[in-house]
Amino acid sequence: MSLSPTQCQQARLAKDPRYDGLFFTAVKTTGIYCRSVCPAPAPKEVNVEYFRTAIEAAQAGYRPCLRCRPDSAPGSPAWLGTGATVQRALSLLDEGALMSQSTEHLAARLGVTDRYLRQLVTQATGLSPKAYSLYQQCLMAKKLLHETRLPVTEVAFASGFHSVRRFNDCFQNQFSLSPSQLRKQGKADQGVGQGIRLQLAYRPPYDWRQVQGFYAARLIPGLEWQTENSYGRTFYSRTGDAAAHYQGHFTATHRPDKCCFDVNIRIDNLSGLIPVIRNIRRCLDLDADSERIATAICQATASVTASEPDAGIRLPGIWSPFEAGMRAVLGQQVSVKAARNLVEKLVTLNPDSAEDLKYFPTPAQVLEMDLQQLGMPQKRRETLKNLAGFAQTHPLGMDAPEKELLALPGIGPWTVHYMRMRGHSDPDIFLSGDLGVKKALATLEKPVHETAAAPWRSYLTLYLWSLL
The missing domain is CATH 3.30.310.20 (DNA-3-methyladenine glycosylase AlkA, N-terminal domain)
Known part of the structure; x- marks a missing residue:
């Protein structure tokens, strides 16, 4: 585990939110595990043990605390560094990949064998891919039961279960409580129609x-x-x-x-x-792990302190890789304001958009649009169509073939990297060819060593933009 027992002890006694989700405290006398910010009186150190993740605590036989609710903790980056494939696998499992497809299909998507995928996930979490996915689904269901008034049946389906009986059995096995028993202890007060x-x-x-x-x-x-x-x-x-x-x-x-x-x-x-x-x-x-990111940026910029990352710099994402790619093309060689105006025109062309709520068009809708209304060179309009056509037949996930994207006319490294940085929230993209980054670098007294910021170079890009 990345934190020592002494660090964990100090964090839980101080109820320090900076450590929330980085470890979990299990209490031997009660059989319950908690977040570092749990409001309950702190148990004696002799009665506790620490775990990297909630799943590890659950595997050791502990139940989640009903006061601090580990299901609500920020995501833990504890498993990062175990390899790109397992990072991608756990990310997809967290998103519910096995709710609609088999383990074999997920393995093929990752370019590995089913056996190797099971081995990777088991080594990282102590659980098979399916067991890991089911536990994540139960944690989501627990959160919905605590915080909403959705009927138990709707909670089951929203959490990815296709059978209420299967949901009840799985939930009971994981938490030693039925969904109905947990709901009775909750304090959700949402009315109908409030979302x-x-x-x-x-x-x-x-x-x-x-x-x-x-x-x-x-x-x-x-x-x-x-x-x-x-x-x-x-x-x-x-x-x-x-x-x-x-x-x-x-x-x-x-x-x-x-x-x-x-x-x-x-x-x-x-x-x-x-x-x-x-x-x-x-x-x-x-x-995001703000402290590590701030340290990496300070090392890259050779500064003792950097006010922006110290304040908790974050990477604002775009809803989908396709939208990020389209925005990137529309933003080629124009200002941020001009790019925004072009995106607004494109969104207005979507037939599903209304006056009050507008939607970003799908690849199929872009292919059917007349883009002559966009004030831009014809070749760039063709690039939008090319990208939409590609997205129609190739999922733009993290495993999207970069070489094939770069082969599209009008799509260069900046566009692909911007799409990954904001459409996938890839933390390690440095837009060295970006005009704003070049201008920011020119204002600094000391050279920037971007490799020192790895694996957080996307945040270095944002930091340099913030200097303009």
């Missing part, structure tokens, strides 16, 4: 002003909205089986006093709830 309201925690510090300002400069009215303390947008998915299609919108309100965002989600198909929640966490970058 699904959840709290999504982060590990402080969190520079909300930086995130707010970044989104504000690129905000598309109707597609997105913002206040001093909130950000929201529309979303929809038209991939896969029609029964899995969904659309809706969310608003996330910053609560610095609680180190979380209050999120209100309206969605027309609960089967899409888990990927939507995961995507909100990604776009708001709620699981």
Whole structure:
């Protein structure tokens, strides 16, 4: 484990939110495991043991605390560094990949054998891929039971279970409580028609002003909205089986006093709830390790302190890789303001957009559009069509073939890297060819050693942009 027992002891006694989700404390006398910020009286050190993840604590026979609710902790990066394949596998499992496909299909998607995938996930988590996925589904169900008034049946389906009986059995096995028993202990007070309201925690510090300002400069009215303390947008998915299609919108309100965002989600198909929640966490970058990122940026810039990363710099994401790629093409060789105007025109061309709520077009819709209304060179319009055609037949996941993307006319390294940085929230992209980055580098007295910022070079890119 990356933290020593002494560090864990100090963090739990101080109830330090900076360590929330980085480890879990299990109490031998009660059989319960907790977050570092649990409000319950701190047990004696002789009665506790520490685990990297909630799953490890559960595997050791401990149940999650009903007061601090480990299901609400920020995501733990403890398994990072175990290899790109297992990182990608766990990310896909967290997003619910096995809710709709087999382990064999997931292995093929990752380019490994089924046996090797099982070996990697078991080594990283102590569980098989399916068992890991089921535990994550149960944690999501537990969160929904605590924080919403969704009927138990809807909670089951929203968490990826296809049978209420299967859900009840799995939940009982994991937590020694039935879903109905847990619901009776909850305090959810949401009324009908208020949407699904959840709290999504982060590990402080969190520079909300930086995130707010970044989104504000690129905000598309109707597609997105913002206040001093909130950000929201529309979303929809038209991939896969029609029964899995969904659309809706969310608003996330910053609560610095609680180190979380209050999120209100309206969605027309609960089967899409888990990927939507995961995507909100990604776009708001709620699981970043700010202290490590700040240290890496300081090393790269040869400075003792760097005010922006120390304040909790985050990487604001774009909802999908396709949208990020389209925005990147529209932003080629123009200002941020001009790019925003072009994106707004493209969104307005979407036939699904209305006056109050607008949606970013799908690849199929872009292919059918007349893009002559966009004030840009014809070759760039053709690039938009080329990218849409590619996305129509090639999923733009993290494993999208970069060589094939670069082979598309008008798509260069900057466009592909921007798409990865904001559409996938890849933390290690340095846009060395970006004009803004070049201007920022020219203002610094000391040279920047970007390799020293690895694996957080995307944050170095943001930091340099912030200097302009």
